[in-house]
Amino acid sequence: MRLKVAYVVVALVLAACMSLASCAAPVPSKQDVRTLTVWTYYNGEQLAAFQSLVSEYNETVGKEAGVSVACSNVGSVNDLRDAVMNSATGKVGADPIPNIFMTYGDTAYAIDQMGMLADLAPYLSEEERDLYVDGYLEEGVLGDSGSIKIFPVAKSTEVFVLNKTDFDEFAADTGVTYDDLATYEGVARVAQLYYEWTDAKTPEPNDGDAFFGIDALANYFYVGASQLGSAIITVEDDAVALDFDKEVVRKLWDNYYVPFVKGYYDARGHYRSDDIKTGTIIALLGSSSGATFFPTHAVSDDGEEHAIEMVVLPCPRFEGGADVAVQQGAGMAVVNTSDEDVEASIAFLEWITEPAQNIQFSTASGYLPVMKSANNIDAVRSSGIEVTDRMEQILEVAITETTEWDLFTPHVFEKGTEFRDVLEHSLSSLATQDAAAVREALAAGTSYEDALAPYLTDRYFEQWYDAVRADLESLL
Numbered sequence: 001m002r003l004k005v006a007y008v009v010v011a012l013v014l015a016a017c018m019s020l021a022s023c024a025a026p027v028p029s030k031q032d033v034r035t036l037t038v039w040t041y042y043n044g045e046q047l048a049a050f051q052s053l054v055s056e057y058n059e060t061v062g063k064e065a066g067v068s069v070a071c072s073n074v075g076s077v078n079d080l081r082d083a084v085m086n087s088a089t090g091k092v093g094a095d096p097i098p099n100i101f102m103t104y105g106d107t108a109y110a111i112d113q114m115g116m117l118a119d120l121a122p123y124l125s126e127e128e129r130d131l132y133v134d135g136y137l138e139e140g141v142l143g144d145s146g147s148i149k150i151f152p153v154a155k156s157t158e159v160f161v162l163n164k165t166d167f168d169e170f171a172a173d174t175g176v177t178y179d180d181l182a183t184y185e186g187v188a189r190v191a192q193l194y195y196e197w198t199d200a201k202t203p204e205p206n207d208g209d210a211f212f213g214i215d216a217l218a219n220y221f222y223v224g225a226s227q228l229g230s231a232i233i234t235v236e237d238d239a240v241a242l243d244f245d246k247e248v249v250r251k252l253w254d255n256y257y258v259p260f261v262k263g264y265y266d267a268r269g270h271y272r273s274d275d276i277k278t279g280t281i282i283a284l285l286g287s288s289s290g291a292t293f294f295p296t297h298a299v300s301d302d303g304e305e306h307a308i309e310m311v312v313l314p315c316p317r318f319e320g321g322a323d324v325a326v327q328q329g330a331g332m333a334v335v336n337t338s339d340e341d342v343e344a345s346i347a348f349l350e351w352i353t354e355p356a357q358n359i360q361f362s363t364a365s366g367y368l369p370v371m372k373s374a375n376n377i378d379a380v381r382s383s384g385i386e387v388t389d390r391m392e393q394i395l396e397v398a399i400t401e402t403t404e405w406d407l408f409t410p411h412v413f414e415k416g417t418e419f420r421d422v423l424e425h426s427l428s429s430l431a432t433q434d435a436a437a438v439r440e441a442l443a444a445g446t447s448y449e450d451a452l453a454p455y456l457t458d459r460y461f462e463q464w465y466d467a468v469r470a471d472l473e474s475l476l
Contacts, residue, residue: 049364105412154367191264210266215286227321
């Protein structure tokens with residue numbers, strides 16, 4: 001009897017559904033669900049914000065389409081690069097390569113040489129491409145074929161971030177202003193004043209505090225040279241040429257290495273935000289996304305922590321140089337598997353970069369929206385999403401740079417990662433080593449001038465320049 005009733009109920013339900021002109025589409029069964037794996041290097045609030053969007057997609061658009069996205073953090077940028085390369089080359093113990101992974105151009109180039117990346121260009125109409133900031137989409141074009149191998153998801157640039165609390169006290173005594181920090185030459189002059197001002201607070205001579213630090217020395221080389229009309233590297237028709245102009249590089253040396261060994265700049269923690277927290281420096285140049293990690297407290301000279309405010313300023317330019325900032329932030333590459341997986345991957349990437357989702361992610365992470373309609377501060381303010389004062393500062397300065405300045409995008413070429421590593425470490429390692437030697441000499445009773453003398457000669461610069469130039473040429 002119960003079975004008969006059950007049949008009747010089922011029949012009535014089916015009849016009712018058939019009588020409706022717009023009966024809901026069937027929910028895909030578990031067997032029909034297509035699972036896409038995504039690897040990222042996001043962490044902290046950035047990872048939480050991204051995973052929140054993935055969950056929203058899975059519960060709405062993805063559910064209707066029968067697609068489920070599984071997102072994983074694979075560690076740092078370098079950890080992610082190594083994991084992807086291990087998977088691509090079939091290294092023993094490596095996980096299967098994901099459908100989608102975050103990548104910079106050099107890693108994408110290497111994977112693409114193996115024939116493993118999908119060309120996204122055929123899947124994007126001209127109207128769809130026009131929605132995105134031109135430079136962001138162009139960055140994903142590898143080679144001259146016009147193929148798009150990296151999809152822009154969230155971008156960043158560099159900003160100057162200052163411990164306003166401690167700077168205000170210094171500025172009140174010395175008369176310096178934010179305008180003095182608009183150029184690298186101005187930053188060096190202010191850093192010298194800060195060193196002397198803090199040195200005067202103690203009876204010991206030559207123990208002043210450093211003022212400034214830079215997170216990415218490779219960006220300093222690339223962007224600084226671009227501001228001064230040089231390029232460091234040119235790539236045309238797969239031909240790579242070095243443009244390591246000695247006069248330009250000397251200017252870069254004079255405005256980083258020299259103030260560093262004098263004690264005006266420093267770099268001790270993993271990131272310069274770590275140095276802000278320990279009171280080692282009070283200003284930094286770093287990525288807009290990294291600025292979200294700026295600490296709320298810093299250590300005072302007496303060893304006690306005190307609350308600090310931050311202020312965000314545009315990145316410095318060289319005097320007489322052009323307004324150029326870096327364009328960075330990894331995009332997403334899609335692995336060339338089945339057409340269905342590639343199409344589903346692109347549909348997910350397009351959804352996550354729509355203004356509503358992209359602004360939501362930006363206001364939580366400090367990354368910048370990639371669609372033109374979302375990449376302005378008015379769109380952020382009118383989105384209805386609550387934005388903290390510090391996040392609004394970060395986004396306002398960063399968006400202004402990306403919309404009003406020229407943007408430098410690092411070139412992609414074979415050995416590009418190794419080339420960048422030389423730029424990143426050749427000057428920073430030497431500056432750190434020599435600054436430590438100067439401190440040791442001072443502690444042993446050597447005068448400040450004599451301790452510095454070996455490191456400030458033309459010969460010393462030229463020895464370093466020749467060695468680095470040879471290292472760079474060997475990679476080309």
